[in-house]
Amino acid sequence: MTFTPPYPEPLKSKAKALRRFATNWRSWIHGLFEKSYTMKMGEVRLPALQIYMPNELSLVDEVLDDRQHVYPKHEHLLEMLDPLIGDSVFSANGANWQAQREMVKPAYAQTGLRRAFPLMRGAVDDLVSHMREIDLSKPISVEPLMTHVAADIIFRTIFSQPISARDSDQIFRSFHKFQRIIQTGAILKTYGVPIGLLLMRARGIVRHIHATFLPIVQARYDAYRSSGDAGPDDILHSMLEARHPETGEPFTLKALVNQVSTVFLAGHETAASAMSWGLYLLAECPHLQDALIEEMGEEPLSFEKLKMAEKLRAVFHETLRLYPPVSFFIRAVTQPTVMREKEMAPGSMIIISPWLIQRNEANFSCPHAFDPDRFSDPEQAEACRRAFMPFGKGRRVCIGAGFANQEAMLVLGTIVQNFQLSYPEGPKPEPISRVTLRSEKGIFVRFTPRS
Secondary structure (H helix, E strand, O other): OOEOOOOOOOEOOOOOHHHHHHHHHHOHHHHOEHHHHOOOEEEEEEOOEEEEEEOOHHHHHHHHHOOOOOOOEOHHHHHHHHHHHOOOOOOOOHHHHHHHHHHHHHHHHHHOHHHHHHHHHHHHHHHHHHHHHOOOOOOEEHHHHHHHHHHHHHHHHHHOOOOOHHHHHHHHHHHHHHHHHHHHHHHHHHOOOOOHHHHHHHHHHHHHHHOOOHHHHHHHHHHHHHHOOOOOOOHHHHHHHOOOOOOOOOOOHHHHHHHHHHHHHHHHHHHHHHHHHHHHHHHOOHHHHHHHHHHHOOOOOOHHHHHOOHHHHHHHHHHHHHOOOOOOEEEEOOOOEEEOOEEEOOOOEEEEOHHHHOOOOOOOOOOOOEOHHHHHOHHHHHHHHHOOOOOOOHHHOOOOHHHHHHHHHHHHHHHHHHEEEEOOOOOOOOEEEOOOEEEOOOOEEEEEEOO
16 A cells, blocks of 8 residues: 655746746755656756756766765855854865765774663653653654754764753754855846855854754863863764874864764754654554564564664654655766766756756655655665665765664654554645755644554
């Protein structure tokens, strides 16, 4: 049994400049038209930028593998995210990126799945306890809940301590404001409009996000500088001890804050987005909840049992296919390049879109339908290998993909074990794509405690 969850109805044809400006101002995916979902390569000419969207899988592999180092992250993306993460392993290019990657690699040992599981288990148990204490007689907004548990898990992993409800709420609200400003700035930038004032506003909002962890970073940085004590054996500990592979220099405080911001953003915002959509899809599918209960049993999920939960894994992967948290990967052309007979000049932007590729009928059958069984279908195995890319591909594939999968499976599985989910009558949630994919007016689910 499958159903087609909500997505923006594509425009009949490519929008004219004014309409494209208006629709993209709201959300990137609302400016797509019918052919966007089947084309092998698209092209958009804007006043200040030429954009190409290769969807053919061989071209996607060429760009994301980037064996010749000619498709770095585009300067527009870096300028938009600079207030939040600065010069970090996510935003750096070339030799700078390689050096930073070497420096932070030991820190990601802290995200090892078996090692991180008890931290995740503690945060999820706290979430369920909280949910049992709140008023469940009416539908609950799941996005703040998922933001809290995702932030709590990554907070425990980075800093060896939980996050408060107040701080996670501040992050949730501030990041939504940041996304709106950055969406506006990105659109104006493509039309050649200066965005300095918007970036100033973004920095003001980011200060509220950084305030949740800056005192912790500052205190442990000062302690390490004065006494050599890096604190508990966590991600921050590893980053304090990291050294540049050539100069031997440690991270400065500013660089440390940038790296922590990157791990924190990647470790909670994208996970919160995916888990929120996962709860919505499960709420629409009571038969799937029954199947998951049969697979998982009633006892709390252990590390070993979670690894074997194939139905649960398929549900989350299908959620990521339909609602990839990062719907567009943005790269730059750095030398004259030809793709599908299109001559791309240096400075042009290339957009690789998991949203489009994972909803292309050339890759997946019934691409807009929610069908977790496709991940065990031999006829779709090749598509699941090549066209499923919510974490990216190639050299810069997300290093935390395994962590995110384990986290989401544990959260979704434990919630289903403890609550029957249902979707209330009324409008369906509408996805909007900015920095990450969220719902425009929230996702509300009814939770009924299981006996």
